[in-house]
Amino acid sequence: MSPAPARINEILAFFDRTSDQFFSKDEFKAKLKSGKKLRIKYGVDVTAPTLHIGHAVNMWLMRYLQDLGHQVVFLIGDFTTRIGDPDGRSETRPQIPREDIERNAREFIEQAKMVLRFDDPELLEIRRNSEWLDQMKMQDFMNLLAMVTHTRLLSRDMFQKRIELHKDIHMHEIIYPVLQGYDSVAIEADMTIIGSDQLFNEMMGRFFQERMGQKQQTIITTKITPGTDGKGKQSKSVGNYIGLAHSPRDKFGRVMNIPDTLIEQYFVIYTDLPMMDIAALKNEIAHKPRDAKMKLAEAIVARYHGKQVAAWEKEWFENTISKGNAPDDIPTLPILTPRIEALSLVSLARPGKSKSDTRRLISQGGVEINGDKLQKADETLLVQTGDILKVGKRGWFRLEIVKPNELETERLWLKPLHLHDIDLVRKYMPEWEIVKYLGKMPVPKKVAASLATEVFKKVILQPEPKDEWLWKITQKKAPDDIIGVGHLHRSSPGEGNQNVWLIPEARDEGLMAEAMMAINEHAFHQLGFNSMMFKEAFAFATAPKEGDALRRAYMSLDPVQRDRDTPDGAWGFTKEGWQQMQAWRRRTMGLPEPNAAPAAPAAAPEAEKPAEAKPLKTTRRKLTTEQNPFMPPSPKPSGKV
DSSP states (O other), X not given: OOOOHHHHHHHHHHHHHHEEEEEOHHHHHHHHHHTOOOEEEEEEOOSSOOOBHHHHHHHHHHHXXXXXXXXXXXXXXHHHHHHOOOTTOSSOOOOOOHHHHHHHHHHHHHHHTTTSOOSOTTTEEEEETHHHHTTOOHHHHHHHHTTSOHHHHHTSHHHHHHHHTTOOOOHHHHTHHHHHHHHHHHHTOSEEEEOGGGHHHHHHHHHHHHHTTOOOOEEEEEOOOBOTTSSSBOOTTTTOOOBTTSOHHHHHHHHHTSOGGGHHHHHHHHOOOOXXXXXXXXHHHHHOXXXXXXXXXXXXXXXXXOHHHHHHHHHHHIIIIISOOOOTTOOEEEESOXXXXXXXXXXXXXXXXXXXHHHHHHHTTOEEETTEEOOOTTOEEEOOTTOEEEETTTEEEEEEEOOTTOEEOSSEEEEEOOGGGHHHHHHHSOHHHHHHHTTSOOOOHHHHHXXXXXXXXXXXXXXXXXXXXXXXXXXXXXXXXXEEEEEEEEEETTEEEEEEEEOGGGGGGTHHHXXXXXXXXXXXXXXXXXXXXSBSSOGGGSSOSSHHHHHHHHHTSOHHHHTOOOTTOOTXXXXXXXXXXXXXXXXXXXXXXXXXXXXXXXSOOOOOOOTTOOOOOOOOOXXXXXXXXXXXXXXXXXXXX
């Protein structure tokens, strides 16, 4: 059933608000009158997963048609993304790996869900152009190319610019419009809504549809507004954009930073406020632009996050930014020491920003602590827990001095090693052995001993974020006596190496296992090591070479695990380590080897445990391989015995 003329006029009026060109409007009217369910092509190359409100202009028109019962074909250009549309660039775009394309596609869809309806397959269909382009035969591709001339393809304005600049144009770039145009044939598109930069490619779609006997798709281009800096169009690389993935607070703040000259234009293009209401705001826009901008920011946030959230963000902005009050919900910024350089402190609050940019912000008076502006990037600050750091206009942080990496077991304390502890460590244990054990250098004893202090200092004085940690190990019953040193080294993201050195007197009590467990759990839970990059068990129990180390590891197991015979290994052991432990157990208990003649008894009696072997009393969680695969890529015994 075709819609009434009044309804068609209403649809056209909605489109006129943000559209620029129709190819053609008469076709669009005819398709609406036909009552046919339209297939609306929304083709995206997922070179980057960042969508902004400029992209959303097209999607809101599609959403309007979805609400009328028409279907959006969300076409992921996974094949064409590998080629790369020149897109106005003067240089050829680099090719993108498949895994990046897949990740970008997932993120793209999540952001598009903020506008489009993905809840009904009748209203949205997801396709990939690799479905037909990967399968296209060479003869079919040649037939496609035979329909279009070299002159027609080179008439694209961006190619003409390259020719003028004597820049290369690669063949895969020339045929890109052919492939994108064929997409319209493959999905039988009735219309598409695009930015003007895609007009050439979609006109190729109309051309191929006509040549192949399909009705031509209607093309609607939308208006493009300047970015938040009032200059070029919105761009992630420039930073002058309002992203769909931005938080409501960030969206609100970015709108408040646009030039006054853009307020009315942004109202028309980026909000759903009725046009008569926008007309009523013209006087306020001209004479009270800040008040008008607040209403604009509220309207944009409401469109994506709801009116209640928009009201909260308006209130937050007024109380925090306008009146200069610190908000109640500011995040905590943990720092390791109360004495810190200003540049280092501000860098912690702005990860990803360059040091030169951070220095500039400080020098321009954009950073405050408790309301006092910082003056120099290299000044040393003395801060305390509860101090309020303000970075820029909207970055607030409550400082907290933390005691990082302090570990505890049932019987041990593992506390970060400080410079003043080095002399105590030297008092209790041979430096050369520790330095050699930590893997610093294969050097003679005398040389290593002379370098021990420097080795420790180098590790302790690392700037954040650290890649290496040292702990002094003491027993709770004698906290002033150092019995060992723990060491953790992160060789690369997701990979690490953990070691423990104990004085000989402490090695027979299972303390090695306790200390190693604490360091391993710290590595996994606090440092974010990727479990898939480790092997299947704790480092201290992996294929140990010495019998006493194997026995200590074995005795530290839960009794239920201790005598279980499984080829898959058990908690605390790799498969290889478990098999080695079972072989040792058979040797020490006089049990026959598997498959030996005569056959072993069905159930061998449990041997009496050595008197000095005491199982650990620590309470452990039973952990799966996926939860605690703490073994570095190259297994080696952990612990010098």
